[in-house]
Amino acid sequence: xxxxxxxxxxxxxxxxxxxxxxxxxxxxxxxxxxxxxxxxxxxxxxxxxxxxxxxxxxxxxxxxxxxxxxxxxxxxxxxxxxxxxxxxx
Amino acid sequence: xxxxxxxxxxxxxxxxxxxxxxxxxxxxxxxxxxxxxxxxxxxxxxxxxxxxxxxxxxxxxxxxxxxxxxxxxxxxxxxxxxxxxxxxxxxxxxxxxxxxxxxxxxxxxxxxxxxxxxxxxxxxxxxxxxxxxxxxxxxxxxxxxxxxxxxxxxxxxxxxxxxxxxxxxxxxxxxxxxxxxxxxxxxxxxxxxxxxxxxxxxxxxxxxxxxxxxxxxxxxxxxxxxxxxxxxxxxxxxxxxxxxxxxxxxxxxxxxxxxxxxxxxxxxxxxxxxxxxxxxxxxxxxxxxxxxxxxxxxxxxxxxxxxxxxxxxxxxxxxxxxxxxxxxxxxxxxxxxxxxxxxxxxxxxxxxxxxxxxxxxxxxxxxxxxxxxxxxxxxxxxxxxxxxxxxxxxxxxxxxxxxxxxxxxxxxxxxxxxxxxxxxxxxxxxxxxxxxxxxxxxxxxxxxxxxxxxxxxxxxxxxxxxxxxxxxxxxxxxxxxxxxxxxxxxxxxxxxxxxxxxxxxxxxxxxxxxxxxxxxxxxxxxxxxxxx
Numbered sequence: 001x002x003x004x005x006x007x008x009x010x011x012x013x014x015x016x017x018x019x020x021x022x023x024x025x026x027x028x029x030x031x032x033x034x035x036x037x038x039x040x041x042x043x044x045x046x047x048x049x050x051x052x053x054x055x056x057x058x059x060x061x062x063x064x065x066x067x068x069x070x071x072x073x074x075x076x077x078x079x080x081x082x083x084x085x086x087x088x089x
Numbered sequence: 090x091x092x093x094x095x096x097x098x099x100x101x102x103x104x105x106x107x108x109x110x111x112x113x114x115x116x117x118x119x120x121x122x123x124x125x126x127x128x129x130x131x132x133x134x135x136x137x138x139x140x141x142x143x144x145x146x147x148x149x150x151x152x153x154x155x156x157x158x159x160x161x162x163x164x165x166x167x168x169x170x171x172x173x174x175x176x177x178x179x180x181x182x183x184x185x186x187x188x189x190x191x192x193x194x195x196x197x198x199x200x201x202x203x204x205x206x207x208x209x210x211x212x213x214x215x216x217x218x219x220x221x222x223x224x225x226x227x228x229x230x231x232x233x234x235x236x237x238x239x240x241x242x243x244x245x246x247x248x249x250x251x252x253x254x255x256x257x258x259x260x261x262x263x264x265x266x267x268x269x270x271x272x273x274x275x276x277x278x279x280x281x282x283x284x285x286x287x288x289x290x291x292x293x294x295x296x297x298x299x300x301x302x303x304x305x306x307x308x309x310x311x312x313x314x315x316x317x318x319x320x321x322x323x324x325x326x327x328x329x330x331x332x333x334x335x336x337x338x339x340x341x342x343x344x345x346x347x348x349x350x351x352x353x354x355x356x357x358x359x360x361x362x363x364x365x366x367x368x369x370x371x372x373x374x375x376x377x378x379x380x381x382x383x384x385x386x387x388x389x390x391x392x393x394x395x396x397x398x399x400x401x402x403x404x405x406x407x408x409x410x411x412x413x414x415x416x417x418x419x420x421x422x423x424x425x426x427x428x429x430x431x432x433x434x435x436x437x438x439x440x441x442x443x444x445x446x447x448x449x450x451x452x453x454x455x456x457x458x459x460x461x462x463x464x465x466x467x468x469x470x471x472x473x474x475x476x477x478x479x480x481x482x483x484x485x486x487x488x489x490x491x492x493x494x495x496x497x498x499x500x501x502x503x504x505x506x507x508x509x510x511x512x513x514x515x516x517x518x519x520x521x522x523x524x525x526x527x528x529x530x531x532x533x534x535x536x537x538x539x540x541x542x543x544x545x546x547x548x549x550x551x552x553x554x555x556x557x558x559x560x561x562x563x564x565x566x567x568x569x570x571x572x573x574x575x576x577x578x579x580x581x582x583x584x585x586x587x588x589x590x591x592x593x594x595x596x597x598x599x600x601x602x603x604x605x606x607x608x609x610x611x612x613x614x615x616x617x618x619x620x621x
Contacts, residue, residue, distance in 0.1 A: 002473050004480040011484055015491030024499035039507050044515030048541070052548035054564055055571050062575040064509060069583055071505075 010079070119149040119220065121271030140175075141228040141270060142182065147220035149274050154193055155208040156230060156270040158242055172209040174218060175227040186224050193218075228270060290418045294329075294398045298422035312398050325417070328399045396422050517541040 027036035050057030120143055154172055172193040176186040193209040209230070220226065295311045296302055310329060399419035456468035493502040517540040523532030552564050 001476075001480075003476040004484065007476070007481070007484045008487075011488045011492065015487065018492055018495045021495035023494045024496050025494055025503065027500060027503055036503070036507075039504065041515055043507050045517060048515060048517055048545060052545040052552075054552070054568065058568065058571055058575055062579055065579055066582060067505075069586075 119151065119272045119274060120144075120147055121273075139230055143226040143228055143272075145180070145225045146222050147226060148222045150217045150219045151193070151272055152217070152274045153208050153210050154228070154230075154270065154272050158207060158232075160232075170207065170209060170230055170232050173229040173231075175229055176221075177225040177227070178223075180225060182225060182227060186221075228272075290400055291398050291420050294396060294420070294422055296396065296422075296424040299424065301425045310396070325400050325402050328401060329396065396424060398422070517545065 027034075027039060029035065046060075047057075050060060151174075174193075175182075178184045178186045193212065291312055293312060295309055312327060312329060397419065398421075400417045402415050402417055453463075453472065455463045456465045456472050458464060489502065489506075493499065519541070520538040522536040522538065524534040524536060525531075526533040552562055555562055556566060
């Protein structure tokens with residue numbers, strides 16, 4: 001409950017602080033080319049391939065785990081600032 | 090000594106009582122007529138009914154009454170069925186007795202276009218009816234609906250039981266001379282597959298109808314039911330066939346009834362029996378329940394799969410050799426293959442792993458309430474500190490719908506969303522290459538390149554091969570090693586990164602982290618060397 005409360009407060013504050021920025025829920029369309037649709041379709045093709053060549057899907061899943069690690073590290077830097085590991089002094 | 094015996098007896102007596110209560114009385118058939126005569130039917134619209142003479146000499150208390158009929162589709166109201174026992178004191182069925190019973194009724198009946206077993210049970214609050222052996226009885230079943238547009242068909246029996254009386258309320262089509270029914274003292278009697286009725290012959294199938302199976306995972310396929318020796322005197326075979334026409338993947342699973350698994354395997358592009366000797370030789374069975382279940386070797390891709398489950402018997406048996414094949418019953422269900430990635434599984438497992446640190450115990454707000462009766466200091470601390478998955482998921486959802494959607498990082502968030510959301514596998518595009526000969530503007534031939542068929546279909550074909558002996562596919566053998574390699578590689582990368590962070594944050598102001606710390610340290614030493 002305490003962790004949930006802390007997270008909830010941080011998230012509410014973040015949402016409120018940056019609420020003035022425009023919200024984007026899809027990738028833009030540039031010169032008539034819908035990037036969002038293109039990326040979604042591309043991922044659909046990729047998943048079709050990865051269901052056939054399953055080892056590609058496994059490597060991609062590993063890549064996503066690594067991406068999550070770097071995302072968490074970036075988030076820690078954002079929250080903790082210079083107190084975060086590997087931050088500048 | 091006597092006290093010790095009494096003390097021990099005090100444990101045995103409640104245990105014996107508990108056993109007597111826990112073990113239900115074995116159900117018994119009071120009267121039935123289950124020699125099927127599928128050609129004898131009675132068809133009508135709403136209010137269709139039949140009257141079946143039961144004769145005299147019956148005894149026992151009714152638990153349930155079952156019969157077979159089909160209900161056509163259409164109409165806005167599903168029918169139910171009322172059941173009444175008519176009682177007479179004379180063999181001519183003219184003098185009614187006083188102990189009539191109309192306390193049995195079905196729940197609402199859904200459309201069943203094929204012959205199906207229906208059962209009426211005692212209405213709530215009513216007293217079960219007990220036969221008087223000196224009286225004569227007639228079974229009267231009537232569907233109860235005024236809005237059925239399609240016919241309802243009762244199925245007949247071919248036994249020697251007293252014939253159905255002729256006073257149908259709504260006769261239509263050919264009238265049957267005997268009903269197919271059974272009256273049981275307990276739970277519904279299981280049907281024996283005759284008359285093409287599914288009934289309890291195929292009681293359950295797995296995967297169940299309209300369920301979703303995750304791709305790239307093994308799934309359990311099986312069936313339970315009941316086949317009697319009457320309906321399968323020369324043995325029976327349970328056949329389960331999975332088809333996905335788009336992916337050209339088919340698995341064929343075959344198990345002999347009576348808990349004897351014959352074989353299962355999968356094949357591509359056809360339903361051929363891989364092991365004819367096993368599939369064509371029936372095993373004589375006695376009446377009883379069967380249960381077949383196996384983990385399939387088939388690779389599941391996205392898409393809708395059709396599962397056909399059937400029970401077949403040989404046409405006849407000669408010198409122990411079964412010849413021909415006759416399908417007793419068959420049913421078709423569908424299930425959906427939907428992809429979930431390893432990443433999804435890892436994400437879902439994170440909080441479960443954190444919560445498992447609490448020793449697998451469940452905790453709640455009551456653990457912090459002294460007066461609740463479940464107060465516990467340790468569980469209360471767990472409740473206060475360990476985040477609950479539901480709340481954490483809600484927090485993440487709030488973050489994703491708020492802060493993370495803001496420009497410019499909202500675009501990165503969108504890309505991550507697309508990459509990590511449940512994928513919708515798209516069929517690979519087909520390309521047609523025209524081939525021209527000479528100066529003709531009309532292509533003489535077209536070369537069609539279909540990667541969905543060649544690449545995906547081909548890979549699925551390769552993935553279907555099994556190792557001799559073990560039955561495992563190449564994927565099942567190799568994938569654990571690949572996952573192990575990926576897991577170790579991830580650990581090394583993360584560990585190296587964490588160590589580099591420590592090296593970089595020694596207070597020199599040059600550290601960058603993320604694996605650059607060691608290199609910066611060397612540069613720092615070079616800088617010291619050149620500027621000393």
